[in-house]
Amino acid sequence: MKALARLLFEAGMLKKMPRTGYPFLGSGGESIADHCFRAALLGYLLALEVEGVDETRVALLLLHHDLAEARTGDLNYMNKRYCTVDEDKALEHATRDLPEATATRIKELAQEFNQCRTPEARLAKDADQLDLLIELKEQQDLGNIYAKHWIHYALKRLHTEAAKELAQAVLTTDWTDWWFEKRDDLWVHNHDNGDESVL
Structure with a gap:
């Protein structure tokens, strides 16, 4: 359990470590853990739409895919032109004191994700x-104004039809659509009419 406790403290570093591409974009930002959470949720929900795919495994792959970055940091696309990372070594060191079956499982998930x-x-x-x-x-x-260029390349990296379909839905949805209802009673009159959907 001490080895597991150490790994969990290590994984906690992902909450503190930023994804490094955003300074190049000029706006936005998130931690590695922020990214892993939504990617895992997204992968799980997307897998539910695809017949014959193990949705739990998809989520597990995404929960573990950036674990090595607690030791290596996040390399963005510019960094990767000049730097290489030994992710296998990082995971080997991160898991070396864990029970063999647990260590093997973590490394297998990372390897499966990377081999694709x-x-x-x-x-x-x-x-x-x-x-x-x-x-x-x-x-x-x-x-x-630069986000559109990055979107162009992100779309080209998609492989599955389900992902391409979801991408088109994302691109035709305003990021505030989930909460911003254009209603006077919410934003002008500020009436609480007992509707639990009122903010």
């Missing part, structure tokens, strides 16, 4: 990109 050979891994890879796409759409809606 199974249907679950392909969907997980797409969910990883879709999470970025959603962030980019938000930044575009907020006026970042």
